[in-house]
Amino acid sequence: MSYPPPRYSGPAGALSATFRPADAPPDLVIGSRTTVGHLATGATTDGAFGLYRWDMAATPPADTTPRGHYHRTFAESFFILDGTVSLLTGDRWIDAGPGDYLYVPPGGIHAFANNSGLAASMLVLFTPGAPREPYFRELAEIVASGRRLTEQEWTTLYARHDQYEAPV
Numbered sequence: 370m371s372y373p374p375p376r377y378s379g380p381a382g383a384l385s386a387t388f389r390p391a392d393a394p395p396d397l398v399i400g401s402r403t404t405v406g407h408l409a410t411g412a413t414t415d416g417a418f419g420l421y422r423w424d425m426a427a428t429p430p431a432d433t434t435p436r437g438h439y440h441r442t443f444a445e446s447f448f449i450l451d452g453t454v455s456l457l458t459g460d461r462w463i464d465a466g467p468g469d470y471l472y473v474p475p476g477g478i479h480a481f482a483n484n485s486g487l488a489a490s491m492l493v494l495f496t497p498g499a500p501r502e503p504y505f506r507e508l509a510e511i512v513a514s515g516r517r518l519t520e521q522e523w524t525t526l527y528a529r530h531d532q533y534e535a536p537v
Contacts, residue, residue, distance in 0.1 A: 411498025437535035452489025
């Protein structure tokens with residue numbers, strides 16, 4: 370394996386770093402239990418990656434577990450910061466804790482949920498930097514409005530955002 374082609378060819382280094390303080394407000398609130406911080410989006414990294422912090426409040430475990438899904442154009446990684454997050458690793462669910470990491474290549478079936486009843490936080494990394502913010506905003510709007518989507522509406526929404534439900 371070798372280094373990729375150069376992406377910068379200036380004569381000297383550039384003053385181009387960005388900083389996001391730990392106390393920055395969340396960029397998105399999904400319902401009453403999840404906040405999302407857009408640490409780095411595909412737009413801000415010139416498509417290299419997207420990095421998001423998911424903070425999930427302490428709530429009773431859900432009655433249902435999310436179905437697995439996959440993406441065709443990007444890989445997704447999860448790094449647990451605090452608490453316990455249930456991760457679908459293709460064909461089985463595992464309870465992941467602080468320091469645990471999951472990499473899912475394009476096409477890999479996965480899902481996540483906070484089923485612990487306690488607060489949990491994780492970092493989610495997309496490579497390359499897919500434009501996930503519109504998808505997250507749509508989910509937040511659906512939750513906030515209480516709107517119920519039909520199966521076809523979900524399929525259409527998912528297809529717009531490179532998300533495909535895994536066979537049951």
